Amino acid sequence: MAKQPMLKFVSVDRDMPEKRVANERSKDFHEIYAEYADAKAKEQASRCSQCGVPYCQSHCPLHNNIPDWLRLTAEGRLEEAYQTSQMTNTFPEICGRICPQDRLCEGNCVIEQSGHGTVTIGSVEKYLTDTAWENGWVKPIVPQQERIESVGIIGAGPGGLAAADVLRQAGVQVTIYDRHDRAGGLLTYGIPGFKLEKDVVLRRVDQLVQAGVEFVMNCDVGTDITFEELRNKHNAVLIATGVYKSRDLQGPGSGAQGIVRAIDYLTASNKLSFEDTVPEFESGELNAEGKRVVVIGGGDTAMDCVRTAIRQGATSVKCLYRRDRENMPGSQRETQNAEEEGVEFQWLSAPLAFSGDPVSSVKVQQMRLGAPDASGRRSPEPIDGAEVDEPADLVIKALGFEPEDLPSLWNESDLEVTNWGTVKAQFTTGQTSMDGVFAVGDIVRGASLVVWAIKDGRDSAAAILDYLNSKQAVAAE
Structure with missing residues (x-):
C-alpha cells in the first residue's frame, strides 16, 4: 500500500522559512x-489534514483550492500544484508574500485550532509560484480568439491588473490608464521591498504587456483625459483607482513641517529602489536618517512605515496606537518583525498636539479601553491628566485612506457614490449606476486587502464579458 503523504501534523512540527536575523535585514530592503x-x-x-470542510479555503477571499495544491506539493507534483493555485488566483506569488495569512487561511486552519500549529500556507504558495517562474511553467497569455471590443481600466493596481488578465485571456482589447509612471499601484509604490520585492510585481506587468495590454502611464483621468472620453473610446470602463486620500491629523501644530503622509513617505522610499531621483528624500523631508521618528497608526501601513524608518537609519522609531496590541488592525506577524528590528510600540496612546515648526515633539494622551463601539471593539477613552511629550523630528501619519471625490474630479454627477464616498457598485459584478461602467477594489470597499482587490477584479471581468456578450447579441438581432 502506498505511503500516506498527508496528515503528518501529528509527527512534523510547523516550520516557517528561515528569517534573516534582525540586525542584518534591517540594513536593506x-x-x-x-x-x-x-x-x-x-x-x-x-502537514495538511485534508479536512472535509476546509476552513482555510472558505476564509480565503479567492476561495483558493488550498487542500488540493498542498497535497500535490507533498506528492512532488509541483507544476500541477501551481496550475491549481493559478486557477483561482491571478497573482499567487504576491498573495503568498503579503496576505495576512494569520487572519485568513492560516488563522482558520483546523490543525491550528487543535494545537498543532497551522500549515504554512502562504510560504508554500510563494514557493510554488516562484518555482513555476523559474521552470517556465507560467505561460504567456495567448487568447484563442481576438475580440474587437475594448475595455478601459482606470488604475494599474491589483484589481485593475487582475481584471486585465481575465479580459485579455478572453481576447478583449484592454487599455490601462494610471497616474503613476509605473504600473502596480500600491504593490509598486506602497508596499516596501522587504515584504514584496518589485521584480515580483513587474514581471506580472510585463506578462500583460506581452499579452497586448496597453498601459497609458502618467495619465490623470479628469485632467489628461476626461471620463466621458474614456466611455466614448471603450465599450466598457472599469474603475480601479484604489483610495489614496489620507486621513488627516487634528490638533494644534498638526500642519508643521516634518509631519508627513504615509503614502508620500513610502512612495519616496520605493522610488529609490528603482534608482529614481527623489528630491523630497534628498532634501531630508521624506528621509528618516538620523531622526527621531514617530508613526501614528496601528494598521499595516503603519508597520510598513516604522520598518522603513529603521532601514533608513532613524535614531529611534516609535509607533503610537490608541488601542492595545490585541485590538490593532495590522498583522501581528508584522508587529513582531518590527519589534525584532528595534521599533518601540506605545499602546493606548493618541496624539494631542505638536510642538515646533519643524516639529520637535508630540504631546501624547494616554488612553484606556472603555465599552465596545459599533464595530465591537472597545472604544479608547482618554485618561485625565495622563499626558507626556514624545520628542520627534519626523512624524508620519498612517491613519488610513479615504476615497477621492471622483464625481467632482471627473465632472460626472451621474456616478453614484455611497455616504462614505466610495463608488456604489453591485456586489460580485461591480456594475455601477452608469451603463457599461464597473468598479472594483478599494474604491468600492474602502481601504482593504490586496487579495480582495484581486477577487473583485476577476469577478468584475467576468461580468464585463457577460455585458459585452449581451451587447453583441443585441446587435446581431
Whole structure:
C-alpha cells in the first residue's frame, strides 16, 4: 500500500522559512524570508489534514483550492500544484508574500485550532509560484480568439491588473490608464521591498504587456483625459483607482513641517529602489536618517512605515496606537518583525498636539479601553491628566485612506457614490449606476486587502464579458 503523504501534523512540527536575523535585514530592503527548499516545502505541505470542510479555503477571499495544491506539493507534483493555485488566483506569488495569512487561511486552519500549529500556507504558495517562474511553467497569455471590443481600466493596481488578465485571456482589447509612471499601484509604490520585492510585481506587468495590454502611464483621468472620453473610446470602463486620500491629523501644530503622509513617505522610499531621483528624500523631508521618528497608526501601513524608518537609519522609531496590541488592525506577524528590528510600540496612546515648526515633539494622551463601539471593539477613552511629550523630528501619519471625490474630479454627477464616498457598485459584478461602467477594489470597499482587490477584479471581468456578450447579441438581432 502506498505511503500516506498527508496528515503528518501529528509527527512534523510547523516550520516557517528561515528569517534573516534582525540586525542584518534591517540594513536593506530585501525580503526577510528565505525560500523553502524543495524537501521542506513538501514536508510542510504534508502537514495538511485534508479536512472535509476546509476552513482555510472558505476564509480565503479567492476561495483558493488550498487542500488540493498542498497535497500535490507533498506528492512532488509541483507544476500541477501551481496550475491549481493559478486557477483561482491571478497573482499567487504576491498573495503568498503579503496576505495576512494569520487572519485568513492560516488563522482558520483546523490543525491550528487543535494545537498543532497551522500549515504554512502562504510560504508554500510563494514557493510554488516562484518555482513555476523559474521552470517556465507560467505561460504567456495567448487568447484563442481576438475580440474587437475594448475595455478601459482606470488604475494599474491589483484589481485593475487582475481584471486585465481575465479580459485579455478572453481576447478583449484592454487599455490601462494610471497616474503613476509605473504600473502596480500600491504593490509598486506602497508596499516596501522587504515584504514584496518589485521584480515580483513587474514581471506580472510585463506578462500583460506581452499579452497586448496597453498601459497609458502618467495619465490623470479628469485632467489628461476626461471620463466621458474614456466611455466614448471603450465599450466598457472599469474603475480601479484604489483610495489614496489620507486621513488627516487634528490638533494644534498638526500642519508643521516634518509631519508627513504615509503614502508620500513610502512612495519616496520605493522610488529609490528603482534608482529614481527623489528630491523630497534628498532634501531630508521624506528621509528618516538620523531622526527621531514617530508613526501614528496601528494598521499595516503603519508597520510598513516604522520598518522603513529603521532601514533608513532613524535614531529611534516609535509607533503610537490608541488601542492595545490585541485590538490593532495590522498583522501581528508584522508587529513582531518590527519589534525584532528595534521599533518601540506605545499602546493606548493618541496624539494631542505638536510642538515646533519643524516639529520637535508630540504631546501624547494616554488612553484606556472603555465599552465596545459599533464595530465591537472597545472604544479608547482618554485618561485625565495622563499626558507626556514624545520628542520627534519626523512624524508620519498612517491613519488610513479615504476615497477621492471622483464625481467632482471627473465632472460626472451621474456616478453614484455611497455616504462614505466610495463608488456604489453591485456586489460580485461591480456594475455601477452608469451603463457599461464597473468598479472594483478599494474604491468600492474602502481601504482593504490586496487579495480582495484581486477577487473583485476577476469577478468584475467576468461580468464585463457577460455585458459585452449581451451587447453583441443585441446587435446581431
